[in-house]
Amino acid sequence: MRLLHTMLRVADLEKSIAFYTKVLGMKELRRSENEQYRYTLVFIGYGDEDSNSVIELTYNWDTNEYEHGTAFGHLAIEYDDIYLACNKIKQLGGIVSREPGPVLGGATEIAFVKDPDGYAIELIQKK
Structure with a gap:
């Protein structure tokens, strides 16, 4: 067993991709869009998903703000x-x-x- 990914909901997909790739040096690994349910998933990381944990950026097309809550740390x-x-x-x-x-x-x-x-x-x- 291994940890596959951590999902984060983002309000501005392109701004988030730019941060994780250009600022933190990750690579966009894959992307999928679901027109019926209006969301895009982008997987980013430092290496291939076959052997590395990655981050899944989830962009819900009709949502531009989220509350973080108090449970998530970092x-x-x-x-x-x-x-x-x-x-x-x-x-x-x-x-x-x-x-x-x-x-x-x-x-x-x-x-x-x-x-x-x-x-x-x-x-x-x-x-």
Whole structure:
């Protein structure tokens, strides 16, 4: 068994795809549209779905806003250099909501960024 994907509902599909591909460096892996039920699914990730977990961006054509609720926390991505990554994200117009540095009470270095829909993404420094 393995984790296949995590689904996020997005309000602006093209803006979300641009963030995940151009800012975070993922690739669009596949896309499908359902005209009858008016939605588009786009799968993005760092590698092929056969061996990697990916993100499913779900765009409901008639919805342009979502409430996040209080249960979801964040996605986490390992980076070789979170300091460099945060500088690049800021240069590309991304939002760094927590600057890189050690986690409170520990030595692991983390940062947080927000995607266009406000979902939190934790960047974790590779050890």
